[in-house]
Amino acid sequence: MKKEYRVKKNKDFQEIFKKGKSFANRQFVVYSLKKPGQAHFRIGLSVSKRLGNAVKRNQIKRYIRQAFHELEDDLQQEYDYIIIARKPAATMDFFEIKGSLVHVLKLSKVLKVRKALSKSEQ
Incomplete structure (x- = not known):
C-alpha cells in the first residue's frame, strides 16, 4: 500500500478516534472519519500483541491491506479508516478476513453495495 494511503501519525489516529x-x-x-477534499482514502491498522507473535500480527496486517486493495473501487474515497483487529482475527485466513471486513464496512455504510460483489463473497 502506498505511503499516501496510510495513517501513521498519532495525532491523526487520535482525531479519527475522537471525531470518527x-x-x-x-x-x-x-x-471512519470523513475528510472532505481528500483525493483517496487512508487506513491505519492496530493489531495488539495479544493476537500473537510478530509474524502473526504482520500476516493479519498484510491480509487487511490486501482486502482494502481489492475493495478500493467500492470504498468511499474521502474517508480515513482505522481498523482494530480483535482476537478471533488471529485464526482466520484471508478470505474470512475479507468477508468480515466487507460485513463491518457495509454496517458503517462506507462500502458501495454491489450485487456482483455480494454474490462473489458467498
Whole structure:
C-alpha cells in the first residue's frame, strides 16, 4: 500500500478516534472519519500483541491491506479508516478476513453495495 494511503501519525489516529464513527463485529472495529477534499482514502491498522507473535500480527496486517486493495473501487474515497483487529482475527485466513471486513464496512455504510460483489463473497 502506498505511503499516501496510510495513517501513521498519532495525532491523526487520535482525531479519527475522537471525531470518527465506530462500527464493529466480532473480528474488527472500524473507525471512519470523513475528510472532505481528500483525493483517496487512508487506513491505519492496530493489531495488539495479544493476537500473537510478530509474524502473526504482520500476516493479519498484510491480509487487511490486501482486502482494502481489492475493495478500493467500492470504498468511499474521502474517508480515513482505522481498523482494530480483535482476537478471533488471529485464526482466520484471508478470505474470512475479507468477508468480515466487507460485513463491518457495509454496517458503517462506507462500502458501495454491489450485487456482483455480494454474490462473489458467498
